[in-house]
Amino acid sequence: PNGEAAIRRSAWIVVAHGSFELSEFPQAEKAYTQVLAVIPKDDKSRAGFVDNLAASIYKQGELASKAGDDRAAADHFLRIRTAAPTSTIRPAAEYDAGAALIRLKDWTAAVNVLDAFRNSFPDHKLRLEADKQIAHAYRENGQLANAAVEYDHIASKSDDPALRSEALLVAGDLYEKSNSKDRALDAYIRYVNQFPKPLDTALETRSKIAEMYKAANDDSHYQDELKKIVSIDASAGSERTGRTKTLAARSALVLAEQLYKDFVVVKLKQPFEVSLKEKKQRMDATIKGMSRLVDYEIADVTAAATYYIAETYSDFGHSLLQSEKPTNLSAAELKDFEEALDEQAFPFEEKAINVHEKNIEMLRTGVFDDWTKKSLEKLTELMPGRYAKPEMSIGFLTEIETYAYRSPSSQAPAPTTGNADTTPGKPDQTTQPTPQPADKGMVKHGTSQ
Incomplete structure (x- = not known):
């Protein structure tokens, strides 16, 4: 019996090897199965025949894949885990089964197979590839939260910096889309800390971080992030690009807008000298901050800065007219006081009109946005005789002269009716920026003239 x-x-071994060499893989599979049936489990040669059986099945999967039948290929690859579970070929076969299911867009089945693969073989060299395939399958299947987690894992496991950086950005984006805002923010913060270059992408990501802080009403972190964007761009040297300038300019605009908000809330009230000084200081800071934005040469930011500078002048003039009146003046003195305020407010209104008109002139360069539109609306209020006309939509634009944009003046107009040069970009040809009525003297609130 032992001889038989x-x-x-020996006969089955010959048949098995011969069939395999002839690429008759189904026959080879049957023959190797017969060989294993008669080989004791403790036989040292058994492991080799197990691999041969697995190879016979794997080859059938390969042929099915080449023929375009990925479903059959996946089925063959998966048979190995039951027919030859101890085979060294099994891990690759299971991964290939998952890849075949990915090609079939059978996302759920692919995830199940690849997840089983990485659980069974956590240290396999294809583990990271399986993670990437699973992440892709989740994403394609609309399971964005699961996909985000997978990309996050890839970012932490990969030794490839390019893959890590890309995975972190994708993870952040998918966390956002799946409404996991805190995890998205964490992913983006890790990205900018780990990958400050390329600069464009880093600043784009910082811009996202800033917007997330804004949405969360975290104004302190929001402002800090905007300042970082401005600072990083300013020190970028040759790495500075048009995109980084745009991001920095828009961040700087938001910061400057806070200066404007801080300015307009100051009212001129008793004691007048104190409130006037504070108002003037904040006006100067606002105009200086807005004027710096023009240097970025970003059209929409320039238009916004110009609008705010004009409105700063307008608000100062309006504040003079609306200032708290002293209570110890006679009727005649009060009339003189109000006339003096009118006289002192006028140059600021003129300056506001001049600067708003510079925004309208930007239409010649093709800039028509919310800011130029707002300037036009303000001009229709300030100069209705010229701007509040039906033909304005067509006729006025043809009258605009060729215009090379320059920064609006950062110096307030002097309170005189002389011929001050109010051309944007030039300092006023006057010497006293703080309103002081002419010969009547600045009526000091709380004192009688």
């Missing part, structure tokens, strides 16, 4: 068993074993 040895003969059968």
